[in-house]
């Protein structure tokens with residue numbers, strides 16, 4: 001875990017997720033950061049300035065025209081003081097203000113007046129997140145270099161389920177403090193597969209698996225943060241497209257194969273994190289199958305191995321596979337590394353709350369003449385370390 005003495009300005013805007021702000025401040029301070037907090041008037045409806053004053057150890061600023069606060073540390077001084085600015089939670093309204101350069105209150109004025117890097121952790125109802133206005137604001141901010149952390153998909157305070165929940169404080173602070181050496185993948189194009197595939201049995205039924213896509217999406221986010229141009233070929237997931245990543249959505253293994261083969265020549269690195277179905281129903285019924293009393297036998301046909309096909313190309317990209325194993329993790333992964341002619345393989349033991357459909361993971365990463373263990377941590381943190389390793393190995397073997 002890295003520590004720092006950076007000066008972090010945390011801007012808290014209005015939303016239920018404001019209750020997580022004190023935990024962010026506490027964790028940032030435990031990493032050695034000096035923290036000052038600014039709240040919007042709406043944020044003060046959800047949590048009191050006194051709480052954030054207590055955890056940050058500094059007075060909390062809320063008003064643009066507060067003579068006493070301006071005398072102690074004026075808003076321009078505060079904007080200059082920060083090494084980094086984090087907006088968490090960032091409401092839809094605040095993202096819109098940022099995108100349009102509004103400066104009607106202290107929080108937005110500071111974001112406009114600072115030269116420090118800006119990171120936002122959005123939190124809002126899933127429909128607000130998916131709204132075209134928010135999508136456009138997020139794209140504009142990402143294009144200007146604003147870094148996004150989350151949001152995550154899941155159950156929301158409003159009772160709905162979908163993308164819009166603020167990332168957990170641990171993930172946000174990890175992203176701020178465990179940053180990659182800037183630009184490890186600058187100038188490179190990275191193609192990533194993620195999620196499960198669905199193989200139709202008939203028009204209403206399919207075979208799939210428990211993959212959530214979280215690991216692949218986290219790898220895509222980390223690769224983009226490291227400066228790569230990222231294309232993500234995703235099976236069906238509940239996850240929002242990571243900012244700045246070109247997402248192609250597919251359903252079946254055959255569609256994923258086609259999408260990858262159409263893209264691969266234009267990419268330098270291929271990372272296969274998808275849980276592609278190894279088999280599909282050989283002859284999906286065109287009409288809904290009716291139940292009959294007797295047992296039903298489905299004939300399954302093998303799908304194409306996308307990873308193997310990419311690695312077997314005449315000029316393959318730097319190719320990274322994943323291996324989910326329930327036993328003999330290292331031996332099985334090593335034999336996949338050589339069997340499929342990969343440059344690297346990331347193996348994990350599935351089960352015990354890790355791997356499929358969980359928020360944490362542990363990976364054993366193996367290449368021709370070395371290996372390293374990325375110990376149990378959040379998928380976001382593991383993804384950043386994996387991307388760092390891929391960047392280092394790529395530079396070592398491809399220059």
Ligand code: CTP
Nearest residue numbers: 272273274276303304305306307321322323324
């Ligand atoms: N993979 C792929 N296309 C497939 C199947 C798998 O690209 N049709 C990729 C996965 O994305 C992953 C790796 O291959 O990177 C997994 O390797 P694989 O040997 O298929 O693993 P398992 O399916 O777990 O194999 P086994 O059943 O032999 O353990």
